[in-house]
Amino acid sequence: MDDAAPVLSTADLTRHFGMVKAVDGITVEIARGALVGIVGANGSGKTTFLNLITGYLTPDRGRIEFMGRETTGLPPRAVTKLGIARSFQVPQLYTGLSVPPRVAEGLQILERFGLGSYADRPVGQLAEGGRKLLDIALSFALRPRLLLMDEPTSGVSIDDKGPVMDTLVGVLRQSDVTTIFVEHDMDVVQRYARRVLVFDNGRVIAQGETGRVLADAEVRKAILGHA
Amino acid sequence: MAGTRRWPAPMIALALFLVAPLLAPGWIVFVLTLALAKFMAVLAVALFLRGGLISFGHALFYAIGAYAVGFAVKWLGVADAVLLAPLGAVLAAGVAALVGLIMARYRGVFFAMLNLGVSMILYAGLLKFYWVTGGTDGIGVRSPTYLGLAPPREVLRTAFYYFTLVLAGMAVYIVYRFLASPVGYFMKALGDNEVRIEYQGESVRRVMYLTYVLSGGVAGLAGVLAAFAVGHIVPEYAYWAQSGEFVFVALLGGYGTVPGPLIGSLAFEFLRTYASKYMPEAWQATLGVIMLVIIMFLPGGLWTFYAAVAGRARRKSEGLARG
Numbered sequence: 001m002d003d004a005a006p007v008l009s010t011a012d013l014t015r016h017f018g019m020v021k022a023v024d025g026i027t028v029e030i031a032r033g034a035l036v037g038i039v040g041a042n043g044s045g046k047t048t049f050l051n052l053i054t055g056y057l058t059p060d061r062g063r064i065e066f067m068g069r070e071t072t073g074l075p076p077r078a079v080t081k082l083g084i085a086r087s088f089q090v091p092q093l094y095t096g097l098s099v100p101p102r103v104a105e106g107l108q109i110l111e112r113f114g115l116g117s118y119a120d121r122p123v124g125q126l127a128e129g130g131r132k133l134l135d136i137a138l139s140f141a142l143r144p145r146l147l148l149m150d151e152p153t154s155g156v157s158i159d160d161k162g163p164v165m166d167t168l169v170g171v172l173r174q175s176d177v178t179t180i181f182v183e184h185d186m187d188v189v190q191r192y193a194r195r196v197l198v199f200d201n202g203r204v205i206a207q208g209e210t211g212r213v214l215a216d217a218e219v220r221k222a223i224l225g226h227a
Numbered sequence: 228m229a230g231t232r233r234w235p236a237p238m239i240a241l242a243l244f245l246v247a248p249l250l251a252p253g254w255i256v257f258v259l260t261l262a263l264a265k266f267m268a269v270l271a272v273a274l275f276l277r278g279g280l281i282s283f284g285h286a287l288f289y290a291i292g293a294y295a296v297g298f299a300v301k302w303l304g305v306a307d308a309v310l311l312a313p314l315g316a317v318l319a320a321g322v323a324a325l326v327g328l329i330m331a332r333y334r335g336v337f338f339a340m341l342n343l344g345v346s347m348i349l350y351a352g353l354l355k356f357y358w359v360t361g362g363t364d365g366i367g368v369r370s371p372t373y374l375g376l377a378p379p380r381e382v383l384r385t386a387f388y389y390f391t392l393v394l395a396g397m398a399v400y401i402v403y404r405f406l407a408s409p410v411g412y413f414m415k416a417l418g419d420n421e422v423r424i425e426y427q428g429e430s431v432r433r434v435m436y437l438t439y440v441l442s443g444g445v446a447g448l449a450g451v452l453a454a455f456a457v458g459h460i461v462p463e464y465a466y467w468a469q470s471g472e473f474v475f476v477a478l479l480g481g482y483g484t485v486p487g488p489l490i491g492s493l494a495f496e497f498l499r500t501y502a503s504k505y506m507p508e509a510w511q512a513t514l515g516v517i518m519l520v521i522i523m524f525l526p527g528g529l530w531t532f533y534a535a536v537a538g539r540a541r542r543k544s545e546g547l548a549r550g
Contacts, residue, residue, distance in 0.1 A: 054426070056422075075425070076422075076425040076426050077425045077426075077428050077429060077430050080425070080426055080427070080428035081428050085426070086426060088422075092420050092422050092423040092426065093420065093423065094415075094416040094419040094420055094423065138423070138426075138427065139426070142427065142428060
């Protein structure tokens with residue numbers, strides 16, 4: 001694959017729920033190795049966009065390509081096998097069980113996420129920040145080429161947000177994993193994302209270098225309700 | 228050291244199983260043999276209970292294993308246990324491979340009742356096709372041979388007990404390996420989070436299907452051994468009450484571990500034996516009361532009682548060693 005070719009591209013990606021245009025004709029390209037933040041108000045289509053990319057939802061219209069291969073409409077496990085992994089806004093873990101085998105085998109992955117001591121413990125014993133990290137570690141253990149994180153710091157205390165993101169970004173920078181993360185906290189996006197996509201009513205209204213895009217008054221109004 | 232400390236209990240249990248026929252009367256050896264055979268069917272049901280699924284139809288595979296023996300004896304004149312044990316298991320696994328194509332799509336009450344439905348179809352067939360199956364009269368099974376060798380009459384029961392013990396050991400090993408595998412892990416996780424399983428790149432349906440085939444094979448093996456142990460096969464082997472018994476025993480012993488179903492199976496067979504002797508009119512009521520007590524006070528089954536006592540003893544000995 002050409003190094004300059006995008007890892008992920010969508011063309012006219014659309015998904016409606018009845019009258020609601022959750023995702024409305026989104027066309028984007030994500031470059032290899034990028035760390036991209038997605039911002040937008042509640043209901044702007046961020047999570048639906050991730051759900052479409054990862055096969056949880058099928059689009060009404062449009063096309064998704066991952067590393068030059070069309071993945072539109074593929075089920076989650078097929079998308080996962082191709083190299084796309086995701087974490088969830090509400091961590092999707094096996095609460096009554098210890099850490100899964102594919103993660104436990106690569107204990108160094110847990111240790112990189114600061115979770116080494118939890119390999120043999122039930123997941124239910126983890127605090128929220130740890131659960132978020134484990135949710136991401138589960139995805140990261142699959143050695144994806146593209147990692148999608150849905151609000152990695154939601155539910156994490158203000159004091160823990162920095163350490164959680166530092167741990168995450170530290171691990172990601174050591175790997176050749178292109179990352180897209182949805183985030184509500186503008187400080188987190190400004191500090192960690194190199195590039196940002198701004199969603200509003202199912203459309204991308206702005207994209208580009210994080211500092212420049214988030215400084216735009218119209219963008220701030222769309223996200224925060226004020227300039 | 229922690230690893231070696233965990234060994235005595237299984238070793239003591241194995242030693243007890245090995246010496247039992249030398250010390251215990253014949254009827255106890257029979258009850259032990261039957262308990263070991265049925266333990267495998269309970270283990271098969273427990274594989275699904277761990278994943279939050281309940282099957283009221285595993286008597287289907289149990290009956291297939293048993294009738295494989297019955298037909299081999301009746302039509303082919305073959306009663307070789309070494310030959311028929313794998314044959315019954317493979318036949319049951321083969322049927323599970325077909326039925327599992329449907330079952331792997333369903334969860335909850337649909338899974339439970341579809342299993343029951345399929346097993347009752349077999350039950351009806353076993354009743355109606357009496358010229359083949361013997362109907363309610365069933366099929367008599369003579370004592371088994373082992374690779375053509377017939378043990379002397381006085382050690383028939385003991386020989387079959389050891390044969391059953393070996394196969395139960397093999398079944399335990401296979402199930403342990405399965406549970407330690409990624410598929411086994413995801414089966415346990417199935418009741419917890421199917422979405423995450425799919426996003427781990429595993430197919431939930433594949434996990435269900437593979438578990439179903441293994442489970443069917445193990446339950447089939449149980450049927451082969453029970454048929455030889457009892458010496459008579461009737462359609463009730465496929466009846467829903469038999470499936471219910473497997474679920475009951477799994478709950479009694481605890482389905483979260485492999486030894487749980489074994490403890491449950493042993494407890495059940497001895498309880499039934501004693502209860503039907505001393506309370507022939509009310510032995511089922513006795514079992515019902517015991518089940519109520521277990522659910523109220525030991526929801527994890529009898530195994531949790533053992534685990535709590537063993538854990539306390541271990542902590543005490545570790546405290547003594549430190550102190």
